[in-house]
Amino acid sequence: MSEAAGNGDFPGPESGPGPESGPGRTAPGDLPASRTEPDGSAVVRLLSYNIRSMRDDTDALARVVRACAPDVLCVQEAPRFFRWRKYAARLARETGLVYVTGGATATGPMILSSLRAAVERSEDVLLPRTPGLHRRGLATAVLRFGPSARLAVVCCHLSLAEKERYAQAGMVLDRLAGMGADAAVVAGDLNDEPDGRAFRRLAAALQDGWATSPWGGELTSTAAEPRKRIDAVLATGAVEVLGCGVPAGLPGVAEADLRAATDHLPVLAALRVPAA
Numbered sequence: 058m059s060e061a062a063g064n065g066d067f068p069g070p071e072s073g074p075g076p077e078s079g080p081g082r083t084a085p086g087d088l089p090a091s092r093t094e095p096d097g098s099a100v101v102r103l104l105s106y107n108i109r110s111m112r113d114d115t116d117a118l119a120r121v122v123r124a125c126a127p128d129v130l131c132v133q134e135a136p137r138f139f140r141w142r143k144y145a146a147r148l149a150r151e152t153g154l155v156y157v158t159g160g161a162t163a164t165g166p167m168i169l170s171s172l173r174a175a176v177e178r179s180e181d182v183l184l185p186r187t188p189g190l191h192r193r194g195l196a197t198a199v200l201r202f203g204p205s206a207r208l209a210v211v212c213c214h215l216s217l218a219e220k221e222r223y224a225q226a227g228m229v230l231d232r233l234a235g236m237g238a239d240a241a242v243v244a245g246d247l248n249d250e251p252d253g254r255a256f257r258r259l260a261a262a263l264q265d266g267w268a269t270s271p272w273g274g275e276l277t278s279t280a281a282e283p284r285k286r287i288d289a290v291l292a293t294g295a296v297e298v299l300g301c302g303v304p305a306g307l308p309g310v311a312e313a314d315l316r317a318a319t320d321h322l323p324v325l326a327a328l329r330v331p332a333a
Contacts, residue, residue: 086308088272088300089327091128091173097332099202100299102126105244105290107133107214107321111144114317119151121318124309125325127154128171129200131212131244133288133321135160135167145169159196159212166196166212166245174200177207184228187221195229199238206330208296209238213245215255222248226255230262239295240330246288246321256289263291266301266326273302277322280315290326297329 093099104127108118122130130152136144141161149156149169158179159167170176179198186192196212211233216222226247233241243263249256251265260268266289267275276283283303290301304310304325315322 088304088307088325091126091171093203093206097203097205099206099330099332101128101202101206101208101328101330103129103131103210103242103244103290103326103328104323105131105133105212105246105288105326106323107246107288107319108148109134109319109321110136111148113319114314115147115151117311117314118318119148120314121304121310121323122152122154124307125304125323127325128173128202129208129210130154130169131196131210132159132167132169133212133214133246134165137161137165157196157198157200159194163194163196163212164192165214166194168196168198168210168212170198170200174202177201182232184225187216187218190216190218190221193225195232197232197236199236202330203332205333207238207240207333208328208330209233209236209241211236211241211243211245213243213247215245215248217248219254222253222255223258226258229259233293240293242290242292242296242326242328244290244324244326248287250285250287259289259291263293264296264298266290266292266298266324270298270300271302272300272327273307273325274305274322275302277303277324279320280318280322281320283322288321288324290324292326292328295331299327299329301326
């Protein structure tokens with residue numbers, strides 16, 4: 058795939074100050090709560106989390122998710138094999154959420170939501186297979202909050218291989234552009250840092266949540282010794298990013314739980330979605 062191909066139909070984000078040159082990150086307790094505004098717009102809390110197939114401390118995992126109080130949970134590395142639906146149902150039950158789409162049918166990405174979200178449609182997408190590499194997929198959904206605030210969501214986990222990862226970033230943008238919602242978000246484990254080609258391809262078309270409105274912590278991998286930011290939430294220009302980052306220090310989120318739950322740290326974002 059060429060450099061120009063597969064970038065979707067979104068205009069690039071306006072340039073602005075990053076975390077170092079802007080007004081500074083906000084404190085963990087300052088992230089706006091979920092709500093629907095009188096004008097029909099909605100503040101939506103979205104959490105992206107690589108949960109390593111629930112192989113670690115699932116009680117700690119559930120506590121972290123509940124404390125973040127997400128309206129949308131985008132999971133990477135959801136259980137994919139024997140009785141995977143049972144594990145998905147367990148995660149939903151223990152976090153007070155409901156299953157929307159994904160899991161084994163998307164090769165790992167999965168979307169859960171609160172009852173606040175009405176699911177207009179959902180689809181799991183398998184990306185082209187590269188011989189010798191794990192096949193990747195996307196969990197996608199269009200969700201409605203209140204009477205008319207519509208948000209398209211793509212949950213992804215990009216390849217470990219640089220060339221394939223770059224191509225997949227273009228496929229993610231193409232999928233997002235075809236979902237029929239101006240307000241749209243990509244959330245996932247990009248397996249790439251902000252200076253990497255795949256990350257830059259996404260950030261050229263979308264707002265990088267952390268760079269736009271830094272909140273909480275920045276680095277996501279590993280949970281025990283975070284040194285890289287490879288997990289991200291990115292949004293179209295129709296979405297106002299109110300805050301985005303690792304919820305370390307958020308009331309109810311214990312450092313011990315973050316370390317025990319999985320090998321990644323989660324990314325929590327508060328997003329203002331306009332009324333349609």
